[in-house]
Amino acid sequence: MKIIVHKEKCQGHARCWAMAPQIFDLDDEGYIMPGDIDVAEEDERLAWKGAKSCPERALEIQQ
């Protein structure tokens, strides 16, 4: 599973990070780091919940 990060849509709500800080890394201003995220199999559930928690719909799940 992969998370496509639409960085331009991120507004720094940090909901993804609150759900799974080890998967979603934020910069010093509190916005998501650029670059898509490869998710390890054991992290899939958490990553899914994190992506689904983004109010701006900036995180797209790709199976």
Next chain:
Amino acid sequence: METMAARPVPDHVPPHMIGAFNLFDAPGMPPTPNGDPQAATAIVHDGPPIFYSPTNTRDGRGTWVITRAKDQRRVLQDPETFSSHRAIFASALGEDWPMIPLELDPPEHGKFRSLLNPLLSPKRVMALETAVRERAAFLIDRIAAAGTSCDVMTDFAFPFAVNIFLRFLGLPDDRLDEFVDWANDLLHGDNRQRPAAARTIIAFIDDLAAQRRKQPVDDFMSFLVQSKVDDRLLNDMEIRGTGVLLFVAGLDTVAAAIGFDLNYLARNPQDQELLRRDPSRIVLAAEEMLRAYPTVQMIRVATKDIDFEGAPIRKGDYVSCATMIANRDPEEFAEPNRIDLAREDNRHTAFAYGPHRCLGSHLARREIVVGLEQWLKRIPTFRIKEGTAPVTYGGHVFGIENLILDWS
């Protein structure tokens, strides 16, 4: 309450698109004992996605009202079409300077956001947590020692929010009472008190900036007067616009959130016990209460003509995105009028969508969660004191005037 100087509905608004609802005097919006103004807004979901409300600002202006969450996202994520440039605070004083970053649009907006974001980032807020917890514990212990009843708003919610703000600014606590008075006059005063308080706060911010410019210390104002955008120092109006916004943005909003939450818990003893027994549930519960009891109505100004879901929005029209309306959208939240403290899929808009996403959201969340956690830990089962009724109100920022709890 103000008298509304109603203006005529503009000619371009088709009569069938005019709606009776507004956030100031529709049922449930004026000060109401035991009211629930957020729930009262949910009525608009029986109607169309957009309608024109002829008196929907404090000074009686008309606005388009966007009811669906996904349409509010579209408006708030498109600042090029829907601008924040309004100078609401200053224009009430007959002046014209923007609150920063609130009333700036991109790309100008982003320069100031980048400056301020690190100061209130999630990681920075973690470092403030101990101070927030100590403050909550101190205030609540004082209340518990004084008796078995209190007014949550004046004894806890307001002083707590003001205190955290003073700490953020790097100012000592000894001016706390004075600040609470200013904030109260500004937010709840009459037509004379409000501008007077605004001028007092402006003078205070201007004066503090001048002092820190002469002699910088390690605090927020010193940071601001030394900061640069576009390789130049901020000018006086920019420092004022930022300082004043930070002063007003985080006081009433946080206090109201704590008030609405404790009001809900006082009336729902099972949920109260659930959180008291298992404090780890508070984080999720606080999100649900932010969804159900958000407080801010956002206003945008159309920068060009645009047809929106069949409505002819014209350049200069006001467009209202009320967070309490979006948060009760049945297309986005299952059973939106039911409060489920364990709700998981909860992408509410209490802190807005788009580039103006509340700069203080991470701090506000910590204040609310820690405030509730400490309250439940230190105060036994509480209820609304018999013979009293909390008064709630709608408007630009929803709130609760008094909340007398009793645990005797």
